[in-house]
Amino acid sequence: MAAATAPAPPPPGVRTRARDSAASWPLADRVGLACCWAAGLALALVAAAIVIYMAWKGISQLSPSLLVQHPTGDVDQSKAGGFLDPIEGTLLLTLIGIALAVPIGVATALWLVEYGRPAPLARAVESSVEIIAGAPSVVLALFGLTVFSNTFFSFMSFRPTGADLAYGRSFLIAGIVMSLIALPLVVGATREALLQVPNHVREASLALGKTKAATIRRVLLPTIRPGIATGTTLGMGRIVGDTAIVILLLGNTLLTEPQEGLPGFGLLRGTGSTLTSYVYGNSPAGEGNAPEKAYAAAFVLMVIVIALNALATRLARGRDGGPAWIR
Amino acid sequence: MDPLMPPPVRRISLEHPPTVVAPDADAPENAGASSGNGTARSAAPAPNAVERMRCDAVTIAYAAKIAVNKVDLEIRQGEVLGLIGPSGCGKTTLLRSLNRLTELTPSAARGGRITLDGEDLDAIEVTALRKRVSMVFQQPNPFPMSVFDNVAYALREGASRRPRKPQLAEPVERALRRAGLWDEVKDNLDHPALRLSGGQQQRLCIARSLAAQPEVLLMDEPCSALDPVSTTTIERLILELREQIAVVIVTHNLQQAQRVADRVAFMYLGELVEQGTSEQIFHAPQAQRTRDYVGGAFG
Numbered sequence: 001m002a003a004a005t006a007p008a009p010p011p012p013g014v015r016t017r018a019r020d021s022a023a024s025w026p027l028a029d030r031v032g033l034a035c036c037w038a039a040g041l042a043l044a045l046v047a048a049a050i051v052i053y054m055a056w057k058g059i060s061q062l063s064p065s066l067l068v069q070h071p072t073g074d075v076d077q078s079k080a081g082g083f084l085d086p087i088e089g090t091l092l093l094t095l096i097g098i099a100l101a102v103p104i105g106v107a108t109a110l111w112l113v114e115y116g117r118p119a120p121l122a123r124a125v126e127s128s129v130e131i132i133a134g135a136p137s138v139v140l141a142l143f144g145l146t147v148f149s150n151t152f153f154s155f156m157s158f159r160p161t162g163a164d165l166a167y168g169r170s171f172l173i174a175g176i177v178m179s180l181i182a183l184p185l186v187v188g189a190t191r192e193a194l195l196q197v198p199n200h201v202r203e204a205s206l207a208l209g210k211t212k213a214a215t216i217r218r219v220l221l222p223t224i225r226p227g228i229a230t231g232t233t234l235g236m237g238r239i240v241g242d243t244a245i246v247i248l249l250l251g252n253t254l255l256t257e258p259q260e261g262l263p264g265f266g267l268l269r270g271t272g273s274t275l276t277s278y279v280y281g282n283s284p285a286g287e288g289n290a291p292e293k294a295y296a297a298a299f300v301l302m303v304i305v306i307a308l309n310a311l312a313t314r315l316a317r318g319r320d321g322g323p324a325w326i327r
Numbered sequence: 328m329d330p331l332m333p334p335p336v337r338r339i340s341l342e343h344p345p346t347v348v349a350p351d352a353d354a355p356e357n358a359g360a361s362s363g364n365g366t367a368r369s370a371a372p373a374p375n376a377v378e379r380m381r382c383d384a385v386t387i388a389y390a391a392k393i394a395v396n397k398v399d400l401e402i403r404q405g406e407v408l409g410l411i412g413p414s415g416c417g418k419t420t421l422l423r424s425l426n427r428l429t430e431l432t433p434s435a436a437r438g439g440r441i442t443l444d445g446e447d448l449d450a451i452e453v454t455a456l457r458k459r460v461s462m463v464f465q466q467p468n469p470f471p472m473s474v475f476d477n478v479a480y481a482l483r484e485g486a487s488r489r490p491r492k493p494q495l496a497e498p499v500e501r502a503l504r505r506a507g508l509w510d511e512v513k514d515n516l517d518h519p520a521l522r523l524s525g526g527q528q529q530r531l532c533i534a535r536s537l538a539a540q541p542e543v544l545l546m547d548e549p550c551s552a553l554d555p556v557s558t559t560t561i562e563r564l565i566l567e568l569r570e571q572i573a574v575v576i577v578t579h580n581l582q583q584a585q586r587v588a589d590r591v592a593f594m595y596l597g598e599l600v601e602q603g604t605s606e607q608i609f610h611a612p613q614a615q616r617t618r619d620y621v622g623g624a625f626g
Contacts, residue, residue, distance in 0.1 A: 198466070198468070200464045200465070200466055200468055201468045201470070203428055203431065203462075203464065204462075204464055204468045204470075204532065204535075205470070205480075206428065206431070206457065207426060207428060207457050207461055207462040207464075207536075207545075208457065208458070208461060208480065208481040208535065208536065208539055209454040209455065209456070209457040209458030209459075209461075209481070209539060210454065210457075210480075210485070211454060211485065213485070214485045218470070218472075218480065218488075219470050219471075222470075222471050222472065223470075223471050
């Protein structure tokens with residue numbers, strides 16, 4: 001209808017929108033506008049400075065051999081080896097954390113949005129997710145250390161001889177606590193996606209004589225897949241970037257050191273390091289004092305996190321902008 | 328019985344003389360329920376219409392707000408019932424109560440009795456009921472899956488993705504044909520349904536509803552989001568469907584009601600003001616409010 005009454009499109013190259021200039025604004029408004037511009041530009045400048053500086057420092061130190069060599073604890077930087085083990089550690093830890101966070105997070109979001117009753121319980125769950133989201137990771141790590149040092153959990157790490165405590169540090173334990181920092185992001189993204197599905201879509205499924213469970217599995221889950229993917233990717237970014245949990249709960253050993261046990265499970269019970277703890281350890285603040293290696297590892301870390309964030313943005317936008325009824 | 332197919336649908340054979348229920352037959356019990364607005368209810372049913380559903384003094388309230396007030400209505404197979412009235416008059420609420428979708432609103436409460444083939448709605452298991460009384464919504468809302476899977480969704484048990492195509496191809500084709508969509512999508516059954524045009528999407532939603540072989544089809548302003556060409560297609564489709572299933576269509580487009588409805592019920596502020604044949608309501612309305620609404624005095 002609107003199209004029918006709209007005027008014919010103007011010839012190309014002709015300005016059709018009214019001129020909007022700040023020149024006629026009051027001085028206070030112009031100053032305000034300038035501040036907004038300045039703030040935005042300053043932030044972009046800071047981001048660019050970080051990326052360029054780290055890229056310059058990192059690329060000059062990075063060589064392909066660093067990615068495939070095991071690190072060694074040598075004071076001489078040229079003999080300190082590469083950072084294969086930290087890369088492995090980062091991947092393994094992220095995998096464990098995400099494998100735990102995604103199912104639990106999606107289930108929580110589904111319950112909150114699709115059931116969410118009794119309402120006080122739903123509010124309590126929401127608050128709990130917010131508390132976990134707000135807790136500094138070092139606090140979560142300390143809590144994890146206290147819990148998993150209990151001898152009951154010694155199967156997850158090992159029990160030093162003669163000690164009355166479990167060691168409380170392993171890939172499995174660090175992964176469990178890491179899942180906590182990814183969980184709020186998964187819950188949040190899934191929840192947003194569910195809230196965007198209009199009610200008539202759920203009702204259309206129910207009106208065909210389907211149960212709520214069938215509706216969730218066959219209609220809602222496929223619909224919110226981009227939302228889940230976004231939350232997953234953001235969560236991975238958080239896990240890859242976290243240091244405190246690695247230092248407190250992964251043992252922070254330079255090499256990946258599996259414990260005895262079944263081949264895979266021994267690795268999970270073992271200790272290791274990640275890129276973040278490697279950067280920390282080799283920075284001038286750490287014990288290794290190999291800043292060149294730290295810059296190279298930091299650059300790799302930064303590339304991984306930026307790539308994950310770019311992926312998340314892309315997934316959130318969706319391939320076709322989402323189903324037509326999601327608007 | 329094949330466990331993967333929906334339960335058999337009770338079919339009314341049109342060869343047998345149908346039990347035609349004249350609305351006057353139960354006039355005495357209706358008189359009290361219609362809150363004494365003194366309107367005549369003399370709808371002459373289409374000659375071969377069969378009563379399928381019946382509302383007796385149905386009242387629906389959202390918390391303290393009464394949305395539908397003591398409505399008596401019959402829904403017959405063989406004719407299209409149009410529910411008209413201004414926005415917020417309760418016609419959609421009444422429609423949703425017919426397959427118990429109102430129960431999804433926690434604050435909604437219903438009084439009175441609704442029956443399907445004489446059986447109380449509350450006594451029928453809700454998923455079984457909704458397979459018999461299906462609904463098409465205002466917004467086209469195909470699911471994010473292929474065209475084929477959208478139609479097959481109603482035929483599969485629960486959340487199953489099986490059986491695969493061979494057993495389902497025939498009923499899916501039948502449903503798409505009935506909805507007049509087959510020729511447009513037969514080569515693209517695997518395409519995502521959300522890539523179809525709005526009119527095609529809505530016909531797919533109708534096909535999806537028809538696939539489960541419902542006995543009653545509820546339509547809530549099915550054309551209000553569509554262009555005139557798609558609207559015409561769907562209206563033609565409604566007229567074809569009415570012989571096989573009872574169709575109830577909510578619309579606040581009076582011209583549409585005139586085009587497709589055999590019987591029209593006018594609702595205003597939760598009350599059923601008047602019902603009758605399309606001819607009666609639009610050309611000889613009894614109640615003042617109907618006359619004003621149909622005449623365009625308000626809306």
